[in-house]
Amino acid sequence: MDATTLLDWYDIHHRDMPWRVPPAARKAGEVPNPYHVWLSEVMLQQTTVAAVRAYHTKFTALWPTVEDLAAADDADVMAAWAGLGYYARARNLLKCAREVTARGGFPNTEAELLTLPGIGPYTAAAVASIAFDRKATVLDGNVERVMARLHAIEEPLPDSKETLRTLAAERTPDARPGDYAQAVMDLGATICTPKSPACGICPWMKGCAGRIAGIAAELPRKRPKKAKPTRLGHVYIARRPDGATLMETRPPKGLLGGMLALPTSEWTDAPSPAPPLEAGWREIGEVRHTFTHFHLILTVWTAETLAAETRGHWVDQADPGDLPTVFAKALRLAL
DNA sequence: GAGCCGTGGCG
DNA sequence: TCGCCAAGGCT
DSSP states (O other), X not given: OHHHHHHHHHHHHOOOOTTOOOHHHHHTTOOOOHHHHHHHHHHTTTSOHHHHHHHHHHHHHHOSSHHHHHTSOHHXXXXXXXXXXXXXXXXXXXXXXXXXXXXXXXXXXXXXXXXXXXXXXXXXXXHHHHHHOOOOOOOOHHHXXXXXXXXXXXXXXXXXXXXXHHHHHHHOOSXXXXXXXXXXXXXXXXXXXXXXXXXXXXXXXXXXXXXXXXXXXXXXXXXXXXXXXXXXXXXXXXXXXXXXXXXXXXXXXXXXXXXXXXXXXXXXXXXXXXXSSOSOOEEEEEEEXXXXXXXXXXXXXXXXXXXXXXXXXXXXXXXXXXXXXXXXXXXXXHO
C-alpha cells in the first residue's frame, strides 16, 4: 500500500539519469546495463547526482564495457576520476572490474556482489535491486532520513541504524524492487530533504509520524562532530624551459592515494620547506582547501629550472583536470 | 565502533 | 565565512 503510493509518485516524478531505465521503459521490458548501474552507484557513494553525471558519461565513453575498464591503465583511470574525490573508490573500481571480467560478468545476487571490492552493504543492495530487479533493502543516507521521519525515531545515528534498517526492510515491496529502490532515494533527495522538507507535497505525508509531531526537519538526529584542525604545507611547481612540470604519484594508500600530484612538504602545524630540487623558488600565493577531516593552507612556490629533480617525474603537458582539486588549485594559480 | 577518506553546493 | 551535507567502504 505505502510502497504502491511511492511507486505511483515515482512513475510521474522520476528523474532521468544516464544510467537509468525509466519506469515506463522498464515495464516495457528494457533491462538496465549492470556495468552502468554499478559504475553509477560507486560514483554516487557520498557524492551528488549533479557531480556524478559528467564523470559517468566520460567513463562510459572511454570504457564502454566493464572488460574495457578492466584492461585500462591504472593511471588513466585515476586521471579520469580526478576531481570526484574519495580516490579509494577508483582503485577499488579497477579491482572490481578486473574480478568481474575474470569471472565472466557481474554476479546478480546481493550476497555475491557484497564480496567484490568497493561494494559494501548499500551498493550490493542497490545493484541487486536496480540492475537485476531483485528484492533488497537499500539503506543510504536518504532512506535513513526518510525512515527516521516516518517513524519519528529520535535516537541519534549511528545508534539507530539497525532500527532504521529493519523499518526500511519492512516497507520494501516484492513488486518492482529496482524502481522502489530508486523511488525511495529520490524521495529523500527531492522531497524529504535534510533541511526544510517539502512535507506538503510528499506522497507519504499521511503516515509520517515525524511530520505529525512537528519534528520532521530535526530528524534524523546525529551525534556532534569533531572540529577540523588546520594544517599547513608548501607546494612546489617546478617548470623546465620546454614547459614540463615536476609531478609525483602519491603512495597507493591514504590521502589522495595513487593520484598524480605536485611535490609538497609534509602537512603539519609547522612544516619544514622541502623543495624537490635546487632552484630560485618564488612564493606566488597560497591555496586553501578542506578535506574530510582537516583544513589545509598551502604556500605555493614556483621556479624555472634545468636542475635535476631529487624526486618525482616530469610531465610534459600538466593538466589541472588530471589532479586532485587541491593541486589543481595550486597549478591554476601558477598558470 | 570509530577514524580515515574529497568535493562542491547550500543556507 | 563556515558548518553541514550527499545514492559509503575499508581498516
